[in-house]
Amino acid sequence: MTTVAENPLVEGLERLPVHPTTLIIFGGTGDLAQRKLLPAIYNLAHEGALPERFNLIGVSRSDMPDDEYREVARRSISSYSRREADPRVLDSLLERVRYVSGTFDDPAVFERLATCATEYDDEAGIPFNRVFYLSTAPAFFPVIVGQLGRHGLDRREGAEVRVVIEKPFGTNLEEARSLNRDVLEVLDESQVFRIDHYLGKETVQNMLAFRFANGLFEPLWNRNYIDYVQITAAEDIGVGTRAGYYDSSGALRDLVQNHMLQLLALLCMEPPVNFSADEVRDEKVKVLHAIDPPDPLRCAEMTVRGQYAAGHAGGEESHSYLDEEGVPDGSQTETYAALRLGVDNWRWAGVPIYLRTGKRLARKVTEIAVTLKPVPHLAFSQEGSLGVQPNQLVLTMQPNEGVSLSLVAKIPGTRMKLRPVNMEFLYGTAFLSQSPEAYERLIMDAMRGDATLFTRNDEVEAQWRVIDPILEGWAQSDDALPQYEAGTDGPAEADGLLAEGHRWRAI
Amino acid sequence: MAEFLWSEQDTGPGRIEAALRDLLKQSAAEGAFVPARVLNLIAIVDREWRGEIENRLERVGRYHPSRTVICSIEPGRTQLDAVAYLSGPDAKKPGELAVGSETVVVDCGPGHVPRLDSLVDALVVPDLPTVAWSPHRHPEAIDAVLSLVQVVLLDSIEEPSLTEAVTRAEQLAGSAYVVDLAWLRSTPWRERIAATFDPPLWRAELGRLAKITVRHHPDSAMAALLLFGWLCSRLGWQPGSLIQQNGSLRGRASARRHEVELCLEPDAHQAAPGLAGLQIETASGMSLSLDRGPGGLAARRTSRDGREATWTVLGASRGEAGILGEGIRQALLREPTYGPALEAAGAMVR
Numbered sequence: 053m054t055t056v057a058e059n060p061l062v063e064g065l066e067r068l069p070v071h072p073t074t075l076i077i078f079g080g081t082g083d084l085a086q087r088k089l090l091p092a093i094y095n096l097a098h099e100g101a102l103p104e105r106f107n108l109i110g111v112s113r114s115d116m117p118d119d120e121y122r123e124v125a126r127r128s129i130s131s132y133s134r135r136e137a138d139p140r141v142l143d144s145l146l147e148r149v150r151y152v153s154g155t156f157d158d159p160a161v162f163e164r165l166a167t168c169a170t171e172y173d174d175e176a177g178i179p180f181n182r183v184f185y186l187s188t189a190p191a192f193f194p195v196i197v198g199q200l201g202r203h204g205l206d207r208r209e210g211a212e213v214r215v216v217i218e219k220p221f222g223t224n225l226e227e228a229r230s231l232n233r234d235v236l237e238v239l240d241e242s243q244v245f246r247i248d249h250y251l252g253k254e255t256v257q258n259m260l261a262f263r264f265a266n267g268l269f270e271p272l273w274n275r276n277y278i279d280y281v282q283i284t285a286a287e288d289i290g291v292g293t294r295a296g297y298y299d300s301s302g303a304l305r306d307l308v309q310n311h312m313l314q315l316l317a318l319l320c321m322e323p324p325v326n327f328s329a330d331e332v333r334d335e336k337v338k339v340l341h342a343i344d345p346p347d348p349l350r351c352a353e354m355t356v357r358g359q360y361a362a363g364h365a366g367g368e369e370s371h372s373y374l375d376e377e378g379v380p381d382g383s384q385t386e387t388y389a390a391l392r393l394g395v396d397n398w399r400w401a402g403v404p405i406y407l408r409t410g411k412r413l414a415r416k417v418t419e420i421a422v423t424l425k426p427v428p429h430l431a432f433s434q435e436g437s438l439g440v441q442p443n444q445l446v447l448t449m450q451p452n453e454g455v456s457l458s459l460v461a462k463i464p465g466t467r468m469k470l471r472p473v474n475m476e477f478l479y480g481t482a483f484l485s486q487s488p489e490a491y492e493r494l495i496m497d498a499m500r501g502d503a504t505l506f507t508r509n510d511e512v513e514a515q516w517r518v519i520d521p522i523l524e525g526w527a528q529s530d531d532a533l534p535q536y537e538a539g540t541d542g543p544a545e546a547d548g549l550l551a552e553g554h555r556w557r558a559i
Numbered sequence: 560m561a562e563f564l565w566s567e568q569d570t571g572p573g574r575i576e577a578a579l580r581d582l583l584k585q586s587a588a589e590g591a592f593v594p595a596r597v598l599n600l601i602a603i604v605d606r607e608w609r610g611e612i613e614n615r616l617e618r619v620g621r622y623h624p625s626r627t628v629i630c631s632i633e634p635g636r637t638q639l640d641a642v643a644y645l646s647g648p649d650a651k652k653p654g655e656l657a658v659g660s661e662t663v664v665v666d667c668g669p670g671h672v673p674r675l676d677s678l679v680d681a682l683v684v685p686d687l688p689t690v691a692w693s694p695h696r697h698p699e700a701i702d703a704v705l706s707l708v709q710v711v712l713l714d715s716i717e718e719p720s721l722t723e724a725v726t727r728a729e730q731l732a733g734s735a736y737v738v739d740l741a742w743l744r745s746t747p748w749r750e751r752i753a754a755t756f757d758p759p760l761w762r763a764e765l766g767r768l769a770k771i772t773v774r775h776h777p778d779s780a781m782a783a784l785l786l787f788g789w790l791c792s793r794l795g796w797q798p799g800s801l802i803q804q805n806g807s808l809r810g811r812a813s814a815r816r817h818e819v820e821l822c823l824e825p826d827a828h829q830a831a832p833g834l835a836g837l838q839i840e841t842a843s844g845m846s847l848s849l850d851r852g853p854g855g856l857a858a859r860r861t862s863r864d865g866r867e868a869t870w871t872v873l874g875a876s877r878g879e880a881g882i883l884g885e886g887i888r889q890a891l892l893r894e895p896t897y898g899p900a901l902e903a904a905g906a907m908v909r
Contacts, residue, residue, distance in 0.1 A: 059762055060793045061753035064896035069754035100747050100855070100874025104754045138875040144854030145873055177868055178758070452656050480658045481595045481625075 071211070072105035074169050074180045078156060078196055079187035080110025080121070084218065089187060092491035093131040094137060097145045101492075102485045103499060107172045107180065108149045110125045111156075111165060134489060138234040144270035151474050155430055156192045162203040169205075179211035183498055193217055201238035208367035216245040216498045219310055220301065221507070224523060225516035232509045245498045251310040251505040252490025252497075255453040255479060259318045259420075260327070262447065262455065269445075270323075270422065274399045279442060281405045281553070282421040283315050286413040286559045288365060290538070291387070295378030303357070303389040304526075307409040308521045309379035310507075313340065315449075316405060317511075319420055320395050329503040332384060333511055340514035342397040351525025354393070356534065356546045357386035362411040363538030372540045384533055387411045390546040391522070404551055412538040414559040421557050432468055446557075453479035561728075563591070566642040572681040575641045579682070582645045582661070592647035592659025595625035598890060600682040601708065603675070603693040603700040606633035608668065611693055613664075615883055622884030624690070626661045628682045631674060632697065636668030639678070662772060675703040683707065690738075690890045696871070698727065705734045710890040714740035716781045717831060721908040723779045728901055738889045740882050741863055742897050744782040744833035748849065749789055751856060751872055755847055760817040765794060767842040774835040777825040780808065782833055787812075788904030789896060798906045809908060817842065821907075834881070851876075 062068055077085050096102045110121050124144060131139050150168055158366035173179050181311045184200060186193055197215060206213055217235070222228030235244055250256055264270060272278065274473070285307050291298045298306065317336035324331040346354045362372040373379060373387050388410030395405065424443040432440065444458040455477045463469045497505055507515075534543040541559045549555065565578040586592050601731050604612045609631045617626060647659030663682055670679055683689050692712035693701045700713060709733045718724035724741075731737050755770065756765050771790065775783040785800075791798045796812035796819060808823040829835035829851070836850035844863045849856045849872070856872040 057762070059753060059757050060765070060795075061749070061756060063793065064894050065750055065753055066892075067750055069750070069757035071758065097873040098875045100750070100872070102873055104751055105870055105874045106873065138854075140854040141873055141875045144871045147871075174872070177862070177866060185570070384697075441652075477591060477656070480656070481593055482597060535654060 057238045068102055068500070070103040070496070070499050072176065072178060072180045073183060074107040074109065074172050075183045075495075075499070076109045076165065076169070077185045077187055078111045078192070079189075080151065081112040081114055081124055082187055085110070086124070086188045087132050088489070088491045089185065089495070090125050090528070091133040092489050092495055094142065094145060095132050095135060095489065095492055096136060098135065101496060103181075105176060105178075105180065106145075106148060108145075109165065109168055110149065110151045111161065112151075112167055113151060113155055113380075115153045116151060118150050122146045122267075124147050136264070140336060148549060149203075154262065156196050156199065157204070159199065162199045162205060166203055166205055179208055180533045181212045181214070181499070182208060184213070184215045185495075185498075186215065188218075190220055190222070190231075190425045192277055193221075194231055197235050197238050206238050206243075208357055211241075212501060213239075214243050214245055214498055214501065215239055216247055216494075216506075218493065219245055220305060221246050221310075221512045222516060223301070223305060225513060225520040228512050228516045236509065242501075242503070244496075244509070246507040246509075246512055247494055248310045248314055248496060248507050249490045250314055251507075252492075252494040253449060253531065254488075255449045256315065256318065258479070258507070259315075259447060259550060262331075263319075266324050268533055272402060275401055275403050277424055278403050279423045279425045280403060281423070282318065282418075282557060283312055283319075283405070283407045284421070284559065285312055285409040285418045287409075287411050287414060288413060288416045288539075290360070290365075290370065290412050290470050291373065291376050293378075295336075295376050298387075299379055299383055299385045303387055303409050303411070304386045304519060304522060305477045308391065309409060309513050309515050312407050312409060312474050313518065314507075315420060316343075316393070316395075316407065319422075322399070322404075327504065329506075330508075332504055333508045337508070337511050337514055338397075339395055340511065340518065342395045342400070343393050343518050344396050345518050345521045346391075346525065348521045348525035348528060350530065351522055352531065354391060354549065355525070356388075356390040356543060357526060357550055358388035358410070358534040358536045358543035359383075360387050360410070360538045361535040363412070363540065365412060365539045372535075372538070386526070386533065388536060388546075390542065390549055392549045393518070404554065406549060406554075406556070408542065408546060408556070410536075412535050414539055414541055417559060419557075420447045420449075421445070422447075423554075432470055440470055511542070563645040564642070565644070569638045569641045570641045571639060572678050575643060575665070576681045577761070578641075578643050578907055579661060579663065582643060586645050586659065591657065592645060592654050594645070595658045595660050596684060596687060597625040598687050598887070599689040600624035600627045600712075600887065601626060601679050601683065601689065601691045601704055602629045603695075603697050603704075604629060604631050605695040605697075606631045606636075608695060609664070613878060614903075615694075619884035619887060620880070620881035622888045623660055624887055625687070626682075626684050627663070628679050629662070629664045630671075630700070631664060631666050632669060632672065632681065632700070633666055636666060637670060638668075639671070640666040648893075668766070672697070673703055674702045675700050676707050681705055690887065690889060691735075700802070701731070708735055709806060710738060711735045712738050712740070712886050712890065715740045715785075716744075717780070718777045720905075721781055721784055723909055725784075725901060725905040731903065732898060732901070736890075736893065737897070738886050739785070739897065739901075740886050741779065741782040742785050742881055742900070743750065743885050743889065744779065745786045745789070746885075747856065747874060748786060748834055748837060751849055751858070752837075753788075755839075755860075764841045764843065764845055765815075766814070768814070768819055768820070768839060769817070769842040770840040771837075772822040772824060772838045774824045774826040774829070775835065776829040776832050779829075779832045779834065780825065780873065783809075783823045784904045784907060785897075785900050786834070786837070787823070788900035788902070789904040791906075792897065792899035795836060796903075798903050801907045801909075833882075 317339045320339045321335040390408040422445045426442045446456045457475045462472045536543040563582045643663045647657045689708045690710040691708040713725040756813045773783040798812045801808040801810035812819045826835040838848040842848045855874040
């Protein structure tokens with residue numbers, strides 16, 4: 053076998069070559085495609101970041117010719133792109149767009165799709181890589197993957213075939229396992245890219261740099277110095293137009309199972325040997341395995357759920373969840389979830405990790421707060437001081453991305469009076485460029501075949517292993533669902549999760 | 560654009576620095592901006608064209624330096640006049656912080672140039688990378704501030720000749736990291752050449768390249784020369800001298816087993832600085848051409864059997880403001896291939 057030498061021309065290039073690719077979006081007229089995927093693809097095209105030869109095929113139920121789909125794409129890009137579209141680039145991109153209509157269980161759709169993709173290959177005289185992006189209702193994931201297999205679209209001689217699967221990946225452990233089985237019957241794990249768009253955010257990726265490129269923190273990053281950790285993902289908005297999805301999902305499935313457990317894993321993982329996809333994911337899975345799942349019968353000791361009642365948001369009156377359009381009467385879906393978890397390994401044993409998320413809370417914020425243990429002896433009088441508070445390191449993902457460290461300082465004056473002060477690093481003040489949209493990064497990574505920022509099969513099952521018992525415990529519970537006033541920090545019951553001396557940060 | 564402004568005639572660096580601190584305090588008291596801390600840019604400009612440079616810097620958008628010190632040189636001037644201002648977005652979203660930048664404009668005279676370092680030293684934020692840029696040449700002013708800066712931004716197409724352009728860039732590279740806008744003009748072309756030869760089937764053709772023609776804006780031969788230098792250095796070719804021939808520059812480079820013909824052709828139809836197009840031919844009869852076109856680069860590939868394929872490599876033109884913005888961004892990175900490309904370019908024009 054002859055080996056081909058490395059490409060000497062790629063050295064020093066910021067954008068490495070990506071093999072010519074045809075991207076196929078199932079759900080090509082859907083909300084996600086229009087608001088996120090198509091604008092992200094346009095922005096990549098604008099920056100010259102797409103593969104040098106690129107085609108796009110939308111697949112959806114609505115019957116329309118290619119030209120009409122191109123207009124759908126043009127409108128969505130014009131409305132949602134983070135930059136104004138350059139008409140010449142947009143026209144050139146849309147020239148490479150085609151559309152296949154039909155239902156996802158109809159074999160004829162996949163025959164037409166195969167023809168369309170092959171025509172692109174024949175026109176170019178090369179086999180394009182194919183990336184199938186499943187931006188559909190979860191029920192269609194196994195259906196589409198099965199059809200891809202039956203129509204020979206799961207492999208391509210001389211090219212790579214990859215499948216991107218949107219969240220949610222199952223609604224419980226059993227479904228996730230079943231979906232993994234269905235998917236892996238057709239595809240190799242290396243072809244599967246389970247998306248969690250949180251991982252595409254620069255500030256989430258920065259956690260790895262923060263932890264493993266700064267000698268300052270690693271010696272403190274363990275049970276000897278860390279008292280407790282709080283991870284918060286608060287939203288100030290309600291369910292809006294997503295009531296149909298949200299009511300069947302709830303806060304636990306919507307945010308905790310995926311995004312928040314990802315943050316927890318990145319925060320707690322051991323340093324990987326290198327930053328290859330599997331090394332990083334191996335370390336994250338170890339953390340997830342080290343979480344002792346709650347006993348469903350003792351769920352109330354470790355979890356709190358709630359639902360927002362009427363209140364005030366942004367100075368205006370706001371509805372209760374039950375009064376939102378599309379929410380079924382008497383719905384018991386939680387719009388708030390708080391958990392106390394522990395990671396039972398050498399580094400983290402005994403350190404409570406509190407997670408909370410909710411809708412219609414006081415403000416929008418996503419942050420991780422690491423509270424260090426208090427100093428062992430205080431030589432200062434607390435009288436007249438705001439007091440000595442334990443140091444707290446806060447990693448903020450949104451809205452003001454950055455890192456803040458609370459310290460204690462002397463208040464100027466003749467007496468030794470103290471108060472906490474903050475040392476702040478704001479991401480936006482230290483870098484020139486804006487972060488690209490998470491989807492831009494993730495679409496490029498999928499086209500490039502880099503799975504580091506995607507969830508592996510064992511990872512997603514390990515996440516559900518933590519969440520399943522909570523869902524079971526809540527389903528069995530007769531307790532009334534606590535209500536919290538919209539625009540507040542959530543239900544008072546969440547305080548009951550905290551160990552003595554711990555407290556929730558104000559949202 | 561919200562602003563905090565200070566100005567003074569017959570001033571000095573100490574007073575300007577104090578005024579900047581004052582402006583920051585005012586802004587903090589009003590909760591207006593958080594000052595960005597990314598990099599300092601020292602721009603040395605002719606007084607006559609200062610406004611044009613300020614406009615160019617305005618348009619770099621998100622790649623704006625956090626503190627810009629514009630030294631505006633006016634013939635006959637002996638007194639220092641200065642304006643300093645903090646600016647940031649007019650509106651910020653609730654709960655979000657606005658990030659502001661600082662600008663100082665100092666009107667100075669030719670007499671200040673030899674010791675320009677003593678003027679700007681107090682005006683740059685310590686511990687941040689500092690970049691010097693002199694778009695109207697003034698090499699003596701750049702030399703004066705070299706001890707203060709880590710990066711020099713230059714556009715080697717502005718030098719009077721290719722030989723002088725290479726010499727000046729090499730000289731500066733001895734003291735600072737050089738970001739050359741002429742080099743950045745060739746980036747999309749280098750990316751596309753690398754991508755073309757990335758599939759294993761095509762990579763083998765890299766050893767059979769026979770002729771390369773690059774067309775360029777009449778004033779941008781240096782951008783094209785650097786592209787040749789890049790190919791020579793990456794592919795291990797020994798470049799020979801380029802010779803003027805019918806308005807073009809022609810020469811040869813020696814690859815391991817064969818010679819590669821090189822041709823630089825000015826293109827009078829090319830309006831913007833930079834490259835207009837290129838053609839790569841291989842000994843086996845394949846060829847690739849890339850030309851500027853609507854919505855990106857128009858690519859045409861001819862296979863050995865004569866089959867032709869055409870397509871558009873998507874991408875928006877960055878424009879001169881975009882190139883400058885990219886240059887400022889590159890000041891925070893380190894590109895390992897420019898130096899060897901410059902060295903090879905030097906061998907072609909000396």
